[in-house]
Structure formats: C-alpha cells, structure tokens
Amino acid sequence: MIDIVAVSDEERSYLNIKKCDILLGCGDLSPGYLDFLMNKLKPKISLMIYGNHDKKYFQNLFKVELSDYSNTYKGLKIIHQDIINLKEILNIKKSLYISGFSGAYSYGKKPFHFSEKDAKIFKRILGRKKAFKLIKDIDIIITHSPPGLENLFEKNISAFHKGSSIMANIYMKYFPKIWFYGHIHPRYTDQILNFRIHYKNKISYLLNSVPYKYVRYDEEKKEVVEIIGEEKTVKFKDIFL
Template sequence: MKIMVLADTESRSLWDFFEKSKLEGIDLILSCGDLNPHYLQFLCCFTKAPILYVHGNHDARYEQDPPTGCTCVEDRIYNFNGIRILGLGGSMRYKKGPFQYTQREMNARIRRLRFSLMRHRGFDILLTHSPAYQINDGQDLPHMGFSGFNYLMDKYHPQYFCHGHVHMSYGREYKRLDRYKDTQIINGYEKYVFTYGEDLSQSQE
C-alpha cells in the first residue's frame, strides 16, 4: 500500500503543476494539517484514495469550510483495509484560538480514547500535526511536541508516526525521517510518499 503524507505547505507540483499521473498508485493520503482545505478538495477530485486529515494550529477556517470529500479523523481510530489510523491534531497552546492544547489537555484527549484503543487493540499509524516531545520538535512553546505522543508510542508501538508543524525549511535539525523505538517517524512537510511496511531507513527521498 502506497501512502502520501502532506503537511504545512501546499505542494506546487500537486497544485500549480498538477498531472493526474502524480496520484497514480497512491492508495491513501494523510494530511497532518495547516493546509488549504481547497487544496485537499482539489486532490480529492482526482483520486479514489481516501484523504484523511487532522487539524493544524492554523486551520480555524476548517470550522466553516472543511475540505469536502475528505474525512476528519480527530480523536478516533479509522480503519482502512486493516490499517488502524489514530488522529490527534493541533499544537501546543501559545495563544487563543482553536486546535491548540496544553500538555494536560492533550493527555486528557488521549485518556478519552482508552476504550477505543482497547477495542481496536491499538493502532498502526499515529497521525498528528505536532511532533512528539523532544523528538525533532522546537524549543519554543508553539513548536514544542506533546509528551502524550511519546506515551502512545511506548505503549502501542505503532509502525509509523506522521506529523507536520516543524517545517523542514526551518533548518537541517528538522529531519524528514527518524525512529523512536519500534516506530518510524515521518515529517510530512509538503509531501512524502512511502510504502506501508517498508523500512524507511533504506529509502531514498
């Protein structure tokens, strides 16, 4: 299964210079947030692949104008062909606005999922906007990661953790790929395509 991960900035290759062939072979699209909802709607018109999304901290417009044809997976586990995807969007709270949380508030969201996690026997992909705490996150409050995500990886050992928020254009210290114990981590900034089940350490960008 080939999965495309998107985050933070619209790919000019997919929007300004779109060709339908660029989506051929893609089975699933995961949006990590902070993308124009019309961009996701546009892609939805040219693929049969489900587009699943969580909110970024700049996605207040989604409340009035959500991306038609796409599926929000906030605070739930979505099963796609046997792959369990857990969605938890938003960033650390640094000002007033939607889709921002304190560490305590994110932990409360995770606790509310405990019965769903038991029923689904865990999950395979963690889909978020923010990174995990001290794993390629920023030192400033807006870009600090959530410790609850570290807990989820420690307890459930998902195969993949897809996030955005820390743009790779910020500097070389923000990696495209990383690993935390059993979990392979993908920074979905702009776009990244991988095959489910592959060892990403062997892949070439």
C-alpha cells in the same frame, strides 16, 4: 501494498506522485488544495486533522467538525481523537488502524491548539478502546505537532515545537509503524526532521509531512517498504529508546 500520501503546511502545485490509496492531511492546508490532491491522486479514502492555522476556514467555530465527513473540507473524513479500521474500505486481508489528533501544542482555541490536559483525554480514549479490545495495534497516527520524544531536535527548536510529553507517552505505548506530523517546516531549519525510532527490536517511522511524504506500506507484513519526500533522498536520524 498500500500507497500513502501525507501532506501538511505547504501547498505544491506539482507532486511527483500519480496516485495513492490513502491521503492524509496533517494540518494547515486549504480545502481547495486538498480537493486538488484528491482529484489528482484519486485516493480510496481521505482523512485529516486540523493544524493551528485552519481556524481561518471556519466563520463559526461551533461548526468545526471533530468527526465524520467535513462540510468544509469536502470529501475528507475528520479523525480527531478517533481511530478507524480501513480493512473493508481498502479491501485488504488484515486490519489497518489509523488514528489522529488535531492542533499545535500551544495556547489557543481547540481543536486548533491543545494542551497536555487535552492530550490526556486522547490517551484515555485510546486506552478505553484497547481495554475493550476494539483495537490491538495502531498502524498509523497523524498529528500536527510532533510527539515530544526526547533527543529528537536540537536546542534551537522552541519548547512548543518539541511537542507534548503526553503524546510521547502515546507514541511509546502504541508504537505505531508510522507517525506523520507537520508544523515544523524543513526549509526553516537544517535539522533532520525524519526519524527511525528503535524500541525493543521494533522500528517506527516518525515522518515530517511538510510538504508531503509518500510511503509504500506492506499491510500484511506491517512493514514500511519505501519512503519518498520532496527532497531527493529522505535523511533519517536514528533514535534508540
């Protein structure tokens, strides 16, 4: 079993979690807070992408890392438009692939914001890796904005918060076991922000990581075993595609 903690947008001094194998930063969190979580949870690997408010942590935008370990977020590996296999790092029997894409679906500087054109580049990158058999299935994808799947949110969610249609295409093509996103704060809405996506007799979990989600994942059976959030009971909306 693999213990995964995904976080974004809101910082908490207390999490009812003692440890994890993988820490995932889904954007809009300070380097100091992520350092605090790494010291508390002792993950074997910490990965992250950027949110739309992370620009403030960089004085020089030419020094924003898009891959490898960050000089700003010490100890965290950036996986923007990248995909990595954690099999050896976690010392597990089967491959476990994680991919990520930074930014909010809106207007602004990359990689803190992105357009459909930028999302198409990510789609092509994944497509090339699949074509050359560098990947088969993706277990987890992390983004800041949600993918723009139909019927997720009600009408009072803005067009940009509903997400990119290209990212929705990526979701359906690779149908990861888990997709973590941030950007939409649960305390600002009474809508359900966590989803069970049903497609061709398969289930994928689209999970809001604000302020955190804990997932226990059976990496051999490729199944989600447990999901815990700040709320006592995680509520899901079932989406059938």
